[in-house]
Amino acid sequence: MDPLKAFIKKVLQFCLIPLGIIVLGLLLPATPRMQHSMFFSKNLKDALLMNTQSPRIIFVGGSNLTFGLNSKMFSDSLGLNPINTAVDASIGLRFMLDQQKDKIRKGDAVVVVAEYSQFYKENDDCKPELVRSILDVSPKEIVHLKRAQWINFISQVPKYSFSKFRPQEYLKVIRGDIYTLDAFNAYGDVSAHWNLPNRKVVAYGARDSVGYNEKMMLALLEFEDVIKTKGAKMYVGYPCYQFTTYSRQKNYIKKIELEYKKMGFEVLGTPERYVLEDSLMFNTPYHPNKTGLDLRTARLIQDYRLVLNKH
Amino acid sequence: MVFNSFEYAVFLPAVFLIYWLLFRNKMRVQNLLLVGASYLFYGWWDWRFLGLLLLSTSVDFFIGKSIEQSKNIRHKKTLLFISLGVNLGVLGFFKYYNFFIDNLATAYNWAGHDFNLTTLHIILPVGISFYTFQTLSYTLDVYKGKIKASNDFISFAAFVSFFPQLVAGPIERATNLLPQFQSNRKFSYGQSVDGLRQILWGLFKKVMIADNCAFLVNDIFKGSEHYGGSTLAIGAILFAFQIYGDFSGYSDIAIGTARLFGFNLMQNFNFPYFSRDIAEFWRKWHISLSTWFRDYVYIPLGGSRVKKARRITNVMVVFLISGFWHGANWTFLAWGLLHALMFLPLLLFNRNRKNLGSVATTGLVPNWKDLFSMVLTFSLTTFAWIFFRAETIGHALDYVRRIFSKSLFSRPEVMLDNKVLLFFCFFLVMEWVGKTEQFAIQKILINKPRSIRWLLYVGLIVAILLYGGIQQDFIYFQF
Numbered sequence: 060m061d062p063l064k065a066f067i068k069k070v071l072q073f074c075l076i077p078l079g080i081i082v083l084g085l086l087l088p089a090t091p092r093m094q095h096s097m098f099f100s101k102n103l104k105d106a107l108l109m110n111t112q113s114p115r116i117i118f119v120g121g122s123n124l125t126f127g128l129n130s131k132m133f134s135d136s137l138g139l140n141p142i143n144t145a146v147d148a149s150i151g152l153r154f155m156l157d158q159q160k161d162k163i164r165k166g167d168a169v170v171v172v173a174e175y176s177q178f179y180k181e182n183d184d185c186k187p188e189l190v191r192s193i194l195d196v197s198p199k200e201i202v203h204l205k206r207a208q209w210i211n212f213i214s215q216v217p218k219y220s221f222s223k224f225r226p227q228e229y230l231k232v233i234r235g236d237i238y239t240l241d242a243f244n245a246y247g248d249v250s251a252h253w254n255l256p257n258r259k260v261v262a263y264g265a266r267d268s269v270g271y272n273e274k275m276m277l278a279l280l281e282f283e284d285v286i287k288t289k290g291a292k293m294y295v296g297y298p299c300y301q302f303t304t305y306s307r308q309k310n311y312i313k314k315i316e317l318e319y320k321k322m323g324f325e326v327l328g329t330p331e332r333y334v335l336e337d338s339l340m341f342n343t344p345y346h347p348n349k350t351g352l353d354l355r356t357a358r359l360i361q362d363y364r365l366v367l368n369k370h
Numbered sequence: 371m372v373f374n375s376f377e378y379a380v381f382l383p384a385v386f387l388i389y390w391l392l393f394r395n396k397m398r399v400q401n402l403l404l405v406g407a408s409y410l411f412y413g414w415w416d417w418r419f420l421g422l423l424l425l426s427t428s429v430d431f432f433i434g435k436s437i438e439q440s441k442n443i444r445h446k447k448t449l450l451f452i453s454l455g456v457n458l459g460v461l462g463f464f465k466y467y468n469f470f471i472d473n474l475a476t477a478y479n480w481a482g483h484d485f486n487l488t489t490l491h492i493i494l495p496v497g498i499s500f501y502t503f504q505t506l507s508y509t510l511d512v513y514k515g516k517i518k519a520s521n522d523f524i525s526f527a528a529f530v531s532f533f534p535q536l537v538a539g540p541i542e543r544a545t546n547l548l549p550q551f552q553s554n555r556k557f558s559y560g561q562s563v564d565g566l567r568q569i570l571w572g573l574f575k576k577v578m579i580a581d582n583c584a585f586l587v588n589d590i591f592k593g594s595e596h597y598g599g600s601t602l603a604i605g606a607i608l609f610a611f612q613i614y615g616d617f618s619g620y621s622d623i624a625i626g627t628a629r630l631f632g633f634n635l636m637q638n639f640n641f642p643y644f645s646r647d648i649a650e651f652w653r654k655w656h657i658s659l660s661t662w663f664r665d666y667v668y669i670p671l672g673g674s675r676v677k678k679a680r681r682i683t684n685v686m687v688v689f690l691i692s693g694f695w696h697g698a699n700w701t702f703l704a705w706g707l708l709h710a711l712m713f714l715p716l717l718l719f720n721r722n723r724k725n726l727g728s729v730a731t732t733g734l735v736p737n738w739k740d741l742f743s744m745v746l747t748f749s750l751t752t753f754a755w756i757f758f759r760a761e762t763i764g765h766a767l768d769y770v771r772r773i774f775s776k777s778l779f780s781r782p783e784v785m786l787d788n789k790v791l792l793f794f795c796f797f798l799v800m801e802w803v804g805k806t807e808q809f810a811i812q813k814i815l816i817n818k819p820r821s822i823r824w825l826l827y828v829g830l831i832v833a834i835l836l837y838g839g840i841q842q843d844f845i846y847f848q849f
Contacts, residue, residue, distance in 0.1 A: 265592040265596075
C-alpha cells in the first residue's frame with residue numbers, strides 16, 4: 060500500500076477514537092452532577108424573569124451577585140421586586156447581557172455588576188463554563204454567541220464531551236452545597252452560605268491596566284442602548300471585593316472606574332464603597348459572608364436611592 | 371496563528387493534504403505552497419509585517435548571489451555589511467530603539483543635560499529575532515564559501531519563512547535546511563508517525579505543563595511584594611518549568627510538523643534540566659541559538675584557540691549578546707551575565723566539557739553525585755530565571771531578597787492542583803525515561819502492541835483536554 064495512503068488511513072483510524080468520544084459526549088444528557096450544579100439555577104431565574112410582576116429590579120452579573128446579595132432587603136426597603144439573574148462570572152459578561160436582552164420589560168431597573176475580571180483581555184472568549192451552560196442547560200441560547208466566540212466554542216466542545224466521561228460526574232453528585240442548585244432562595248440569591256463559617260480566602264494577585272479589554276465596555280454600552288429602547292433603565296454597580304485584593308489591583312480598578320464615567324453610565328457608588336474587610340469574605344475575594352453581603356446590599360440600596368433622588 | 375489553536379488544527383491538515391496529495395513529486399510547487407502557507411500563518415497575527423519578512427528574504431537572496439558572483443574581496447565584504455546593516459538595522463529599530471532612547475535620556479538627564487528624542491509606539495513583529503538570525507546565517511555562510519548561493523527565490527523564501535519554525539525556531543542553518551528545499555521530498559511513513567508523536571508530546575508540554583504553571587507564575591511575579599519566600603521560590607521553580615514546557619514544547623511541535631512535510635530540523639532541546647553543570651545546560655538548552663552564537667560570534671572572536679584572558683572576554687561577550695537577543699531590557703542582560711559568571715569557573719578549571727554524554731545511561735536512577743549536580747544546576751538556572759522573568763532589575767532583586775527571608779520556611783500560599791501535580795510527575799518520569807531520544811515519548815512503548823501505544827496517546831489527548839491550562843501565548847514569540 061502507498062505509504063501516504065496508509066498513513067492517512069491510520070491517522071483517520073486513530074482519530075475515530077477521540078471523535079467517537081466527542082460525538083457520544085455530545086449526545087449524552089447533562090451529567091447528574093451537572094444537573095444539580097448552580098448552572099441549572101438558570102431555569103429558576105428565567106422563570107422569575109417571566110413571572111415576576113413590575114416594578115422590578117433585575118441584577119445582572121457573576122458570582123459576586125450570586126453570593127453577595129440579599130435581594131429581600133431591596134424588596135423590603137424599596138418596594139421593588141428583585142430578581143437576581145447572576146450565576147457565574149465565567150460565562151462572560153457579553154453572554155450574560157445578551158441572554159437577558161429579550162427578557163427585559165418596560166419600566167425595569169437593570170443593575171449590572173460586572174466583576175473586574177470581566178474586563179481582562181483573556182476573559183473575552185468562550186470558557187468551558189459557558190459551553191456547559193449552553194449545551195447542558197439551554198441549547199437555544201447558542202444564538203447569543205458572537206462570531207468571535209464561535210471558534211472558541213467549537214474548540215471547547217471536545218473538552219466538554221470528554222468531561223462527561225469523568226467518573227465523578229456520575230459517582231460524586233453533590234447536593235446541599237453552596238454551588239448546587241438547592242443553594243438558592245426565591246429571589247435567585249445563594250443563601251446556603253449565610254449560616255456557614257468563613258472558609259479560606261486566597262487573595263488575587265496584582266493586575267495592570269495593560270490587560271484591559273475595551274470590547275467589554277462597548278458590550279455594556281450596546282446593552283444599555285437595547286434596553287433603553289424597551290423603556291428600561293440600566294445602572295452600573297461595583298462588585299464587593301476583598302480589601303487585600305483591592306489594594307493589589309487598585310490602579311487597574313481605577314481604570315475601570317474612569318472608563319465607566321467616560322461611557323456616561325449611571326454608576327452606583329464607587330469601588331471603594333464596596334471594598335470589604337478580609338474578615339467579611341466567605342470563600343473568594345468576590346464572595347462575602349452574611350455580614351458582608353448585608354453591608355454590601357445596604358450600600359447598594361443607599362447608592363440606588365441617591366441616584367433616584369438625583370433625578 | 372498559534373500551534374495550540376483551533377485555526378492551526380484546521381490549517382495543518384489542509385496544507386498537509388494539498389502538499390502530498392496534489393503536489394507530490396512537484397518540488398517547486400510544493401515550495402510555493404509552503405511559502406503561501408507560511409505567509410498566511412505569519413499574516414494571521416498582523417499582515418503588515420509580511421513586508422518585513424519579504425524585505426529580509428529579498429535582501430539576503432540578492433546579496434547572497436552578488437557575494438558569490440563577486441571576485442573582489444572588498445566588494446564581497448561591502449555586500450556582507452549591507453546585509454548585516456539591513457537585517458540588524460530592522461531588528462534594532464523594532465526591538466531596541468526605545469530601549470536605547472530611554473537609556474540615553476536617563477544618562478543625559480543624569481549628567482544634567484536635556485534630551486529631546488522621544489520613544490515611539492513600536493509593535494514588535496513576532497519572531498523577528500528568529501528569522502533575522504536565520505537569514506543572516508545564510509549570508510554569512512555564502513560569504514565564507516560554506517554554501518552556494520541560492521538561484522531559486524521560491525525555495526529561498528520557503529527556507530526563510532518555513533511556518534513550523536518561523537516565529538520561534540529552531541533557528542536553522544542554511545547548510546542544513548536550504549538543501550532540503552532544493553531537492554525532492556519523499557513521503558516517509560515512519561518519519562510522519564514520529565512527527566505526530568513529537569507534536570503530541572510538544573502539545574502536552576505546552577498545554578499541560580507550561581499553561582498550568584503560567585497562571586500561578588503570572589500571579590506570583592505580578593504580586594511578588596505580597597507573597598512570602600516559599601511562595602516566591604515556588605513561583606521561580608514553576609517558571610523554570612513553564613519556560614521549558616513552553617519553548618521546548620513549541621520546538622517539538624515545530625520539528626514534528628516539519629517531519630510531516632519531509633524536513634528534518636535540528637534538535638533544539640536535549641533534556642536540559644538533567645544537566646550536571648552549566649556548560650552541559652548550554653549544550654542542551656536552545657541549542658540552535660547557542661550554536662549560532664558559537665559559530666558566528668564565539669569562533670570568529672577566536673574561540674578556544676586564544677589565551678585564557680581573551681577566552682573569558684569572548685565568553686562574556688557571547689553570554690551578554692545572548693541575553694540581549696532575548697529583549698531590550700536590563701533583566702535579560704543580567705540573566706546573560708549570571709550565566710556567564712556561572713560558566714566561567716568551569717572554563718577556568720577546564721571542566722566545561724566534563725559532562726558530554728547523557729546522565730545515568732547505564733541505570734534507571736542517577737548516582738548521588740549526579741543527582742546532587744543536577745539539583746544544583748537546576749537551582750542555579752532557576753535563580754537566573756528570576757532575572758529573566760522579572761519586569762526590572764529592581765523587581766528581580768526584591769524578589770530574590772524576599773525569597774531568602776524567614777518566610778522561605780512558611781507554608782506556600784498557592785500550589786498547583788493535585789491532578790496537575792500528578793501529571794507533572796508523569797511528565798518528569800517520561801522525560802527521564804526518554805532522555806536519550808530526540809523527545810521523551812519517541813521510543814516509549816514502541817515495541818508494544820498498537821492498542822497499548824494508542825492508549826498512551828489517547829490518554830495524553832484526554833489529559834490535555836481535561837486538565838490543560840488556559841491557553842497562553844508562547845513566551846518566545848516576544849523575542
